[in-house]
Amino acid sequence: xxxRAILILVVLILLTLTASAQMAENAxxxxxxxxxxxxxxxxxxxxxxxxxxxxLKVYPEGLDVLVNKxxxxxxxxxxxxxxxxxxxxxxxxxxxKIFVLPGRILEIGPITFDREGKFKLRCSVTCGPLxxxxxxxxxxxxxxxxxxxxxxxxxxxxxxxLYLQRKSENKLLGGYEREVDILKVRxxxxxxxxxxxxxxxxxxxxxxxxFFFTLVIxxxxxxxxxxxxxxxxxxxxxxxxxxVEFTILFAGRFWCAMCPIPAFGEWIARRRIIGVNNSIxxxxxxxxxxxxxxxxxxxxxxVTGFFVLSLFLPWLVTRPLxxxxxxxxxxxxxxxxxxxxxxxxxxxxxxxxxxxxxHSNVSIxxxxxxxxxxxxxxxxxxxxxxxxxxxxxxxKLYPGGNCxxxxxxxxxxxxxxxxxxxxxxxxxxxxxxxxxxxxxxxxRFDEAWVGFTRFSFAVFYELIFFGxxxxxxxxxxxxxxxxxxxxxxxLLIPPPWGVINWIRWAFLVSTLVLVxxxxxxVFSWISKKVAGIKIPVKQIFLSFSYALVPYGLFxxxxxxxxxxxxxxxxxxxxxxxxxxxGWNIGARxxxxxxxxxxxxxxxxxxxxxxxxxxxxxxxxxxxxxxxEHKAFRATAVMSILHIISALILIKVIAG
Amino acid sequence: xxxxxxxxxxxxxxxxxxxFSLLSMDKVFSSKNSVVIRAYITEAGGFKPxxxxxxxxxxxxxxxxxxDVVHGFAIPSxxxxxxxxxxxxxxxxxxAEKRGVYFFGCSIRCSPYHFFMGGIIVVK
Numbered sequence: 174x175x176x177r178a179i180l181i182l183v184v185l186i187l188l189t190l191t192a193s194a195q196m197a198e199n200a201x202x203x204x205x206x207x208x209x210x211x212x213x214x215x216x217x218x219x220x221x222x223x224x225x226x227x228x229l230k231v232y233p234e235g236l237d238v239l240v241n242k243x244x245x246x247x248x249x250x251x252x253x254x255x256x257x258x259x260x261x262x263x264x265x266x267x268x269x270k271i272f273v274l275p276g277r278i279l280e281i282g283p284i285t286f287d288r289e290g291k292f293k294l295r296c297s298v299t300c301g302p303l304x305x306x307x308x309x310x311x312x313x314x315x316x317x318x319x320x321x322x323x324x325x326x327x328x329x330x331x332x333x334x335l336y337l338q339r340k341s342e343n344k345l346l347g348g349y350e351r352e353v354d355i356l357k358v359r360x361x362x363x364x365x366x367x368x369x370x371x372x373x374x375x376x377x378x379x380x381x382x383x384f385f386f387t388l389v390i391x392x393x394x395x396x397x398x399x400x401x402x403x404x405x406x407x408x409x410x411x412x413x414x415x416x417v418e419f420t421i422l423f424a425g426r427f428w429c430a431m432c433p434i435p436a437f438g439e440w441i442a443r444r445r446i447i448g449v450n451n452s453i454x455x456x457x458x459x460x461x462x463x464x465x466x467x468x469x470x471x472x473x474x475x476v477t478g479f480f481v482l483s484l485f486l487p488w489l490v491t492r493p494l495x496x497x498x499x500x501x502x503x504x505x506x507x508x509x510x511x512x513x514x515x516x517x518x519x520x521x522x523x524x525x526x527x528x529x530x531x532h533s534n535v536s537i538x539x540x541x542x543x544x545x546x547x548x549x550x551x552x553x554x555x556x557x558x559x560x561x562x563x564x565x566x567x568x569k570l571y572p573g574g575n576c577x578x579x580x581x582x583x584x585x586x587x588x589x590x591x592x593x594x595x596x597x598x599x600x601x602x603x604x605x606x607x608x609x610x611x612x613x614x615x616x617r618f619d620e621a622w623v624g625f626t627r628f629s630f631a632v633f634y635e636l637i638f639f640g641x642x643x644x645x646x647x648x649x650x651x652x653x654x655x656x657x658x659x660x661x662x663x664l665l666i667p668p669p670w671g672v673i674n675w676i677r678w679a680f681l682v683s684t685l686v687l688v689x690x691x692x693x694x695v696f697s698w699i700s701k702k703v704a705g706i707k708i709p710v711k712q713i714f715l716s717f718s719y720a721l722v723p724y725g726l727f728x729x730x731x732x733x734x735x736x737x738x739x740x741x742x743x744x745x746x747x748x749x750x751x752x753x754x755g756w757n758i759g760a761r762x763x764x765x766x767x768x769x770x771x772x773x774x775x776x777x778x779x780x781x782x783x784x785x786x787x788x789x790x791x792x793x794x795x796x797x798x799x800x801e802h803k804a805f806r807a808t809a810v811m812s813i814l815h816i817i818s819a820l821i822l823i824k825v826i827a828g
Numbered sequence: 829x830x831x832x833x834x835x836x837x838x839x840x841x842x843x844x845x846x847x848f849s850l851l852s853m854d855k856v857f858s859s860k861n862s863v864v865i866r867a868y869i870t871e872a873g874g875f876k877p878x879x880x881x882x883x884x885x886x887x888x889x890x891x892x893x894x895x896d897v898v899h900g901f902a903i904p905s906x907x908x909x910x911x912x913x914x915x916x917x918x919x920x921x922x923x924a925e926k927r928g929v930y931f932f933g934c935s936i937r938c939s940p941y942h943f944f945m946g947g948i949i950v951v952k
Contacts, residue, residue, distance in 0.1 A: 255938050256898035270913065272898065275937040299914035300897050376836055384843040391847040398872060399896045402915065446836040656896055661872045746915075751850065754866070755893040755917060756857035763915075 206283050207246045209238060211294075211309075213273050214253035215301050215654045217643025218294055218309035221251075237641055238311040242289050248281040254654075258297030261311055263288065263770030267763065272298055286311075290318035291827050292770060293639070295739075302400050302491040302656040305740055309641040319827040322777050326823055329781045330816040333788040334809060353600040354543065369585045369598070370562075372447050378431035386433045386500065388751055393497025397753025398656030398664075400491040401743045404751035410490040412744035415733035417529065421726055422603075425536030426529055429582040434504050435520055438511025439567065451561055465518045471619040475527030476626055480686060482525050483630055484679050487637075487649035492665065494657045517567045521580050531623040532726040533578035534719075535604050535786075540572065540581055540588065540596060547595045548573030556587040556596065563590030572596060576606050579620070604723050607790050611719035612797035621714070622690070624721035629689040631728040632818070633682070636825050639735060648678035693718065693814065700810035704803040716798060717811055720791040724815065727783025728822065731776040738767045738775070773827040780826075784819045788812040859917070862889035867899040867912060867934065870941035875932070878947025882924050888949075892918045900935030903949070909935050924951040 208224040220236040222229055240246055250259055250273040259271040264284050273279050296307035356366045368374055385408065393405035400406035417428050440446050488495050503524070510519040521530070533539075542548050548556075556572040559565035563586040566572050570580055572587035573595070588596045614620065637645050652671030655664035667675070697714040700706070706713065742762035749759040791811045795804035858864050866876045872895075882888050892901040894912040901918060902909040912918045924930075933946035 256936055272911070272913075274898075274911075298898055373832070373836075380839055380843055383840060384846055387844050388847040388850070391851055395851055397895055398868075399914075402895070445833060446840065447832050655869075655871060661868075664871055751847075752854075753895065754854060754858060755864075755915070756854075758857060761915075 205245060207240065207244055208249060209246055210249050210251070211238075212251050212253055213257035213259075213296065213307075214643075215255065216296075216303040216307040216646055216650075217641065218296075218307070219643070237309060238294065239314065240286050240311070241314050242286060244313075245283040245285050247283040250279040250281060251277075255300050256298055257300050257307070258295075260295045260297040260766075262292040262295070262766065262772075264292065267297060267765045270297060286313045288770075289313045289315055290770070291316060291773065295766075295769075297764060299399060299401065301654050302398075303487065303646060303650055303654075304399070305401050305491075305743070306638045306646060307643075308639055309643075316828065318773065319823070322773065322823045322827050323820060325777070326781060326784065326816065326819045329785055330788065330812060330819070333785045334812060337789065337792045337805060337808065350605075351602065352541075352605075354597050355600055356597045365598070366588075369588050372449070372563075372589070375430055375584055376447050379433055379436050382431050383433040383436065386504075390497045390500055392752050393493040393500075394659040395752065396493055396658060398493065398658045398661050399753065400493060400656060401740070402747075402750075402753030403493040403658075404747040404753075405493045405496045406491060407740075407743040407747035409496060411736050411740045415737045417526075418726065418730045418733040421529055421532045422535060422537070422730070424538045424583065425533035425578045426582050427538075428526075428529060429517075429520055430584050432520070434500075434524070435507040435511055435517055437504065438508035438519070439517075441508065442512050442515055443564070449559070449561055449564060451559070463514055465514050465516070465522070469518075469522050471617070472522065472527050472531065472623050473619045474523045475525060476619060476623045478523065478525030479528060479623075480626060480682075483626075484682055485649075486634075487646060488651070488653075488665075491650075492657045494659060494662055494665070516569050517582060518569075520582060521568060528623050528627050530579045531620055531627070532722055533581070534607050534610060535723045535726050536578055537600050537603055538583075539578050539599055539601065539606075540583060540585070541575065541599050542573045543595050543597050545574065547593055551593060551595075555590045555592065559586070560590050560592070562592070563587070565590070577610055578606065579610075603786060604790050604793075607719055607722055608793035608797045611716040611790075611794040614715050614719065615712075617715060621718040622686070624718050624725055625690045625693065626686050628721045628725040628728060628818070629685045631725060631732055632822055632825065633685055635732055635735070635822065640825065645678075645681075648674040648681075651675045696811055696814040700807040703810050704799070704806035706799060706803060706807065708798060713798075713807070716794050717791055717807075719794060720787040720811065720815070723790055724783040724787035724818075727779045727786065731779040731783075731822075731826075734775050734779060735772055738772055739769060740764075741767060776826050777823060780819055780822050784815055787815045791815070859891045859919075862891045862919070864891045864893065865901075865947075867892060867894045867901070867945075869896055869939040870945045871939060872896065874945045875934075875947040880947070880949045882949065882951055884924055884927055884951055887921065887923050890920045892920065897938050898936055899938050899945075901932065902935035903930055903932045905930055911936060924949075927951050 210221040210223070212219050212221050219234045220232050220238055222231045248259070252273045252275040255275060257273040259265070259273055259279070259281055260267060261284070264286070265271070265281070271279065271281060290313055292311045292313065294309040294311050296304055300307065356362045389405040389409055392403055396403045396405065420427050443450050482489055482499070485495070489499065506523065507519040510523065511517070521527070551573070554571070554573065557565050566587055567584060568580050568582050575581060588598070636642065637649065651667035652674060653665065653667045655661065657665045694710070694714050697717055698710050701708070701710050701713055742764050745760070746762050749761055750756040788808065792804060792808040795807045798804070799807065863880055868874060868876065892912050894914045894916070896914065898914060899912050900909065901912055901920065906922060908920055908922070910918050910920070928951055930949040930951065931946060932949060934942060938945065
């Protein structure tokens with residue numbers, strides 16, 4: 174009996190010893206673990222408290238996760254409203270979905286943060302209309318990635334300035350003046366020429382986009398109320414929007430050639446879809462036709478439209494109904510305007526996507542005449558009046574003498590109508606015409622404002638859509654958590670505090686389009702003083718603003734890259750399930766970001782390309798206006814502003 | 829020349845009509861031989877449909893799809909409870925052995941009106 178008791182005692186002692194050793198081990202491990210309490214809500218994350226060992230610190234809302242390299246972090250997630258997800262770029266995988274269920278505490282990790290940089294904590298479970306933008310920053314310090322990107326920005330800026338001082342005969346790829354007439358290139362040229370002269374070419378581009386646009390409107394009205402599950406949002410604001418930014422770079426206004434919005438008006442006015450109605454061509458001689466008002470002969474309506482859409486952007490890009498209504502309004506307006514004024518005045522002066530034209534001067538592709546003299550000596554300007562083979566330029570340009578891509582819609586009517594075969598398609602250096610356009614720009618405040626608006630909004634959108642400022646998103650979203658189609662349209666009525674917050678948002682957005690131009694003006698003034706220029710500041714300000722044509726475009730491309738990399742599955746799934754009803758026509762894809770942890774590097778590549786082009790373009794413009802020495806000094810001043818803008822962008826992306 | 833205009837016009841009409849015809853093809857593309865219940869938050873309509881009538885002894889196959897946020901699908905009297913992810917599907921099969929009215933409801937908080945999200949299965 175006693176033996177037994179001793180045995181039990183020994184076993185007990187042994188057990189206690191191992192248990193206490195285990196506990197000590199646990200305690201030791203726990204002390205090195207940081208426990209971060211994260212609250213998820215529609216639409217954001219916030220750190221609530223951080224526990225290190227027995228030391229618990231409670232934080233106010235709106236804090237990012239800041240950890241040091243090598244930290245082991247255990248996340249405890251709770252949800253304030255509905256079910257959310259949890260995904261950290263590069264640290265968790267999307268193979269296994271993590272559900273942060275309301276009413277429960279979810280433990281994730283411990284995750285060892287062994288790579289430094291800025292990573293995003295994203296929601297991986299659809300939780301409402303703004304779900305794709307439910308993001309918080311996780312910064313692993315020391316943020317070497319950020320510092321290296323800052324240094325490369327300064328390096329690129331500096332080297333571009335050095336490159337400007339090269340000898341003028343040292344030209345890259347034959348210099349700015351080089352052009353390639355691609356209709357004369359062997360093999361491809363003749364095929365391309367036949368294609369461009371084929372009357373059905375534009376129609377064959379427009380036809381599929383009519384189908385998709387109708388699908389956008391139909392699915393917007395009747396499809397799933399949640400944006401990322403609806404064709405209208407997923408395809409328009411992720412795929413189309415991103416692809417158009419790239420198209421501008423390679424083919425200028427090529428989108429305008431296939432855009433279905435003005436097509437109906439054009440066909441009604443012409444009474445033809447494919448063929449040429451020659452009686453229309455002579456219509457310009459009839460005096461009773463309405464003239465486009467001179468006051469609107471600019472981009473003011475267009476830039477205002479872009480601005481107004483931006484005021485409602487969080488709604489526009491997440492609510493299918495809003496997108497569908499906007500497109501319907503645009504189609505009706507374009508059709509009416511085309512019938513009233515007989516020309517693509519809507520596209521030139523009204524369309525909110527008129528920025529495509531502004532940026533098109535960066536395009537490497539453009540329609541030009543082969544020899545200007547032939548056009549000059551040709552009395553019966555067929556490219557303006559039209560003939561049996563093609564219409565006179567619907568964009569009301571003189572294609573023969575055109576050296577500006579802004580208002581050329583690449584409809585190729587002039588290539589069809591020119592029987593001298595003098596119109597062609599040319600490949601040139603990026604932004605070849607820009608210096609001349611900028612130097613000539615007198616009082617083109619409208620185009621300057623397109624540049625300012627586009628540029629400052631690119632930075633702003635990067636900040637609100639991929640930054641952790643959930644309250645800012647909420648301001649623009651009017652505090653509304655519901656998606657909407659036609660059936661649930663009433664849910665769009667915002668709460669009163671939402672409207673008040675939206676007024677703050679509107680104020681912020683409006684300030685943005687005034688502050689950046691003001692800063693730009695100050696820098697123009699300094700460059701005038703530094704370089705000792707006699708031209709008025711206004712002219713320097715307007716001319717130099719054209720440097721934002723390449724810069725703005727590349728910054729938007731950087732934004733588009735992040736859209737595509739993170740959300741590429743949404744549009745692809747939308748083709749298989751346009752109404753978001755759970756169909757599977759083709760293939761469904763689970764949300765799986767494409768190397769999101771490398772995104773800052775991809776984006777910086779485009780931003781720095783834009784920076785280099787901006788400095789180079791500024792110098793080109795300055796050389797048109799001034800002598801070489803003064804031009805360089807003025808450029809150096811302006812490039813400080815451009816470099817600062819790039820640094821701000823890098824801060825937003827990686828800092 | 830004229831014939832091409834007519835062909836083009838027909839193609840345009842087709843391109844305009846196709847999306848509308850797609851809209852009415854839900855029966856073709858969604859799960860066959862089963863009752864599809866689409867779950868929306870209560871504000872947007874709750875379960876659609878929320879009334880299912882079946883014969884006694886019939887084998888029922890219910891496919892639950894979440895449309896907007898994550899929902900749950902529970903039939904308490906049958907001990908069925910599952911989470912339905914957005915974009916995912918849950919197939920629930922059972923034989924209705926007893927006559928009566930079976931309540932089903934959402935089991936995961938999905939909106940302020942979550943507790944009003946429910947429906948019934950009537951076994952005749």
